[in-house]
Amino acid sequence: MDRTDVALEALKIAIVLGALLNVTPIMVWVERRGSAMIQDRLGPNRVGPFGLFQSLADAAKFFFKEDIVPAGANRWLYTIAPMFGLIPALTTIAVVPWGRPFVLRSGRVFEPIVADVNVGILVIFALASLSVYGIVTAGWSSNNKYSLFGGIRASAQMISYELSLTLAAISALMVAGSLRLTDVVWKQTGYFVLFGTIKLPAWNVLSPAMWLSFIVFTVSAFAETNRLPFDFAEAEAELVAGYHTEYSSMKFALFFMSEYIAMATMSALITTLFLGGWDIPWYNEPPTFVGFLLSAIAFLVKVSFLLFIFVWIRWTIPRLKYDILMRVGWKVFLPLAFVNIVLVAFFIARRWI
Amino acid sequence: MIEYAVFFFFAAVAVIFALMVVLHRNPVVGALALVASFFALAVMYVLLEAPFLAALQVIVYAGAIMVLFLFVIMLLNLQKQREEPTRPLQQFLGYAGSAAFGIGLVYYLSKYAVMELPAGPFIADARTVGIRLFEAYIFPFEMVSILLLAAIVGALLLSGVRTEERT
Numbered sequence: 001m002d003r004t005d006v007a008l009e010a011l012k013i014a015i016v017l018g019a020l021l022n023v024t025p026i027m028v029w030v031e032r033r034g035s036a037m038i039q040d041r042l043g044p045n046r047v048g049p050f051g052l053f054q055s056l057a058d059a060a061k062f063f064f065k066e067d068i069v070p071a072g073a074n075r076w077l078y079t080i081a082p083m084f085g086l087i088p089a090l091t092t093i094a095v096v097p098w099g100r101p102f103v104l105r106s107g108r109v110f111e112p113i114v115a116d117v118n119v120g121i122l123v124i125f126a127l128a129s130l131s132v133y134g135i136v137t138a139g140w141s142s143n144n145k146y147s148l149f150g151g152i153r154a155s156a157q158m159i160s161y162e163l164s165l166t167l168a169a170i171s172a173l174m175v176a177g178s179l180r181l182t183d184v185v186w187k188q189t190g191y192f193v194l195f196g197t198i199k200l201p202a203w204n205v206l207s208p209a210m211w212l213s214f215i216v217f218t219v220s221a222f223a224e225t226n227r228l229p230f231d232f233a234e235a236e237a238e239l240v241a242g243y244h245t246e247y248s249s250m251k252f253a254l255f256f257m258s259e260y261i262a263m264a265t266m267s268a269l270i271t272t273l274f275l276g277g278w279d280i281p282w283y284n285e286p287p288t289f290v291g292f293l294l295s296a297i298a299f300l301v302k303v304s305f306l307l308f309i310f311v312w313i314r315w316t317i318p319r320l321k322y323d324i325l326m327r328v329g330w331k332v333f334l335p336l337a338f339v340n341i342v343l344v345a346f347f348i349a350r351r352w353i
Numbered sequence: 354m355i356e357y358a359v360f361f362f363f364a365a366v367a368v369i370f371a372l373m374v375v376l377h378r379n380p381v382v383g384a385l386a387l388v389a390s391f392f393a394l395a396v397m398y399v400l401l402e403a404p405f406l407a408a409l410q411v412i413v414y415a416g417a418i419m420v421l422f423l424f425v426i427m428l429l430n431l432q433k434q435r436e437e438p439t440r441p442l443q444q445f446l447g448y449a450g451s452a453a454f455g456i457g458l459v460y461y462l463s464k465y466a467v468m469e470l471p472a473g474p475f476i477a478d479a480r481t482v483g484i485r486l487f488e489a490y491i492f493p494f495e496m497v498s499i500l501l502l503a504a505i506v507g508a509l510l511l512s513g514v515r516t517e518e519r520t
Binding site (some may be wrong): 074077117118119122123125126127128129130132133136137139140148151152155156158159162179 | 379381382385388392395404405408409411412415416417420421423424427428478479
């Protein structure tokens with residue numbers, strides 16, 4: 001660990017954090033323009049070209065709003081709660097690989113991942129499971145019954161869907177034989193050969209045993225990030241604005257940011273586990289800077305596509321009922337995830353994948 | 354050197370938040386303090402070169418069990434309660450018992466705890482833990498699963514009886 005290592009590590013952290021923090025303004029714009037497109041409206045189009053600077057104007061506005069703490073609120077927890085929500089969302093991306101490793105001119109290998117730990121996926125689940133505390137604490141400390149309902153719903157929902165999320169991810173880890181996310185991606189860089197002629201990229205989503213867990217994982221990811229059709233923690237038709245009813249100014253903006261950053265992290269995770277990570281189909285990335293750049297762009301394209309799917313589904317499918325959410329989580333997705341693990345184990349035992 | 358600094362910082366965090374769990378009047382604050390204490394404990398596991406255990410500690414205790422605790426506390430909507438001690442003898446016995454336990458624990462640890470790491474590489478990754486669990490410790494492992502199964506059956510029975518009465 002000499003000075004160059006420290007510099008490279010700082011560079012990686014800067015890239016990842018910069019990308020994540022810029023996700024929010026861009027995604028707010030995409031969300032508003034996308035919803036306008038879907039609903040046959042115009043959307044924000046006044047500030048800058050195509051309304052692109054609308055998010056910047058909104059951010060500036062947030063800073064000038066009055067920061068209100070309700071009289072009956074628990075002041076300490078009320079202040080800590082937004083940070084509690086943002087920190088896990090920001091740190092999770094550290095263990096996700098976002099490009100092909102390449103050899104620097106000095107012979108050093110540049111691994112485009114902040115921390116390549118051998119329990120990568122578990123770190124993600126640990127931090128994701130902590131993210132619920134931001135919402136729960138916010139809901140409780142506001143001393144408002146709608147906020148409290150939002151917090152209670154969030155905690156029940158997250159526990160329920162975390163199970164199927166984890167179990168769906170396990171199948172991808174079984175195929176790779178490792179908890180390290182770089183191993184999961186490397187495993188997917190090969191090909192499936194159909195009938196001896198058709199070459200398909202060996203992405204987990206295309207594997208005959210894995211598409212089921214892809215579906216379970218994606219739906220659970222929507223529930224984990226509190227996005228429609230599963231946004232029961234806010235449910236503005238029932239709970240005013242749910243857990244952040246009482247929040248204003250930058251405290252509210254932090255919740256807003258953590259929602260979009262959690263979406264980006266989940267998209268990155270779905271990409272890594274099921275869509276081949278940074279792998280470009282039918283192309284062998286060379287271990288050079290060009291190969292790294294192309295693979296990083298491929299990763300970015302996949303994540304952006306998934307982020308757009310998040311927006312698309314939000315404006316297409318209406319919110320479910322709360323009892324349906326719980327029933328589907330425990331009686332459909334959890335058994336499906338279990339069945340899928342057995343299926344994958346069978347495939348591995350027969351050496352089919 | 355930096356390991357010592359990290360250790361003492363997070364040891365202090367763990368102890369302070371653990372004390373807060375016991376001493377704070379508000380059950381929600383207590384539950385959140387317990388989460389912080391668990392997290393500090395997970396850092397200890399990382400320092401012991403067992404990141405697998407650290408991750409499990411956070412996922413299982415901080416991530417799942419404490420969320421359930423908070424859910425129940427918030428569902429009951431407990432207000433700040435300050436009950437007068439009604440049974441002074443029992444209270445005294447409680448204090449005395451926990452003090453004796455604490456002193457005994459410190460004494461035992463200072464006398465018998467192993468201060469040096471065993472020789473050889475220390476491996477506690479998922480594979481090693483899994484193999485040990487299913488080979489050497491299969492009997493305790495199965496006992497724990499039977500205990501959990503009994504708890505699940507009990508919970509089902511408790512929640513099922515009420516619906517029968519209603520219908």
